[in-house]
Amino acid sequence: MVSRAHRIAIVARTVRLVPALLVCALVGTACGGGVHGTPGGSGVRDPYFPKAGNGGYDVTHYGLRLDYDPDAHHLTGTATLTARATEALSAFNLDLLGLAVGKVTVGGETARWNRAGQELTVRPGEDLDRHETFRVTVHYSGAPETVTDPDGSQEGWLRTTDGALALGEPTGSTAWFPGNHHPSDKASYDLTVTVPRGLRAVSNGELLSERTARGRTTFVWRTAEPMASYLATLAIGDFGISRSTARDGLPVYTAVDPAEKEGSRAVLARIPEVLRWAERRFGPYPFSSTGAIVDRAADVGYALETQSRPVFPGAPDMTLLVHELAHQWYGDSVSPESWRDMWLNEGFATYVEWLWQEDHGGPSAQATFDAVYSGDHFDTEEAGEAIWEFPPAEPPSAARISDPPVYWRGAMVLHKIRQVVGDEAFGDILRGWAAAHRHGNADTADFTAYVEEQAPGKDFDGIWEDWLYGEGKPERA
Structure with missing residues (x-):
């Protein structure tokens, strides 16, 4: 038997005559350059939330299809993520808390997966090459969770008087869709959500369509500009809707719980004024729409700068409105x-x-x-x-x-x-x-x-x- 060390020495003496891939085969080791993938990291080593986000890929787009039954508190979802591998991958992780996973595919082919806490580890049938663009689809369902932050506040999926409110800072977005949940990985979003007829589903960006069939209404929302997952929101309830335009036809879409209508009207009417002032101070508004979501104060304990459509706990005053709109530049963009x-x-x-x-x-x-x-x-x-x-x-x-x-x-x-x-x-x-x-x-x-x-x-x-x-x-x- 020729020893491994002897084999390596023989290869070294004849390397100029042997093609590089044959050298790798003779030695019995993997060549460099990403020929074989390795598992992506289960976090991005954030100093405060080390398991938030995942290594090895960058998400460019989220396509979310959701169906929610408030009475049963049951969410059915299909999430399709378009991503680019930043290294050769044999496996990669997604963040998803609580909800049951039914099936996962990568590139349309069934993939193996397992769960450990919020980590959903996906193993595609074939390794992903570095720089390869791929699509992963996750089918999931269950009762979405309310998450208690380290500071004691609540986020994730909050049940409200007439529906639900999804909020994500810092990690609550893991409670309602799988993804790379760290602010360093931003992506565009398409969200299609179906709810019982009579309720509205309000999210970030622009409302593309709304249709009702068989007692349920489906809303389609699009956020074209990159958005961190913690800034994504979904409000389901009996909202009064106001549509108008600000400068240069910028759409203004506000959703207000009927109990907060009177107290909110005057302040929300000043959104275009605040944006004109802010643009003079800070430069062009960074998104293609604006507005606000005002839910009952008893249903949510804080305001949040959800992208293009901040959430307020009851009627905001001018200081709070200015603060959350300022975040559209500093925090959201x-x-x-x-x-x-x-x-x-x-x-x-x-x-x-x-x-x-x-x-x-x-x-x-x-x-x-x-x-x-x-x-x-x-x-x-x-x-x-x-x-x-x-x-x-x-x-x-x-x-x-x-x-x-x-x-x-x-x-x-x-x-x-x-x-x-x-x-x-x-x-x-x-x-x-x-x-x-x-x-x-x-x-x-x-x-x-x-x-x-x-x-x-x-x-x-x-x-x-x-x-x-x-x-x-x-x-x-």
């Missing part, structure tokens, strides 16, 4: 690279509130900054002290990524930048940042580098060290 970067969402949207007040007869942003710093802005001393508990760019845990420092101290970082560069250059930074990462993702390092590039010769070290990453309450100077 420019999305966080990981959940550590939440201050790029919430600090920006909070500072936009200050700018709106400054431009509409309220206190200047400087006055608001001063009041926040001193604690006078808050109703209690404890609330004023809470904003200094940790630096906005480094929340201590998943339970605290939406805590006050992320909002208030995040906004203060932006104001400190404005103090250094001046109003005109600061306005350019806000518009340029939204344009540079339009429909993409960015992290804190991207932002600090961008600011420094736009203001050469300015010193931002103190802002980054004391306000963005520093512990405790910084000195004002």
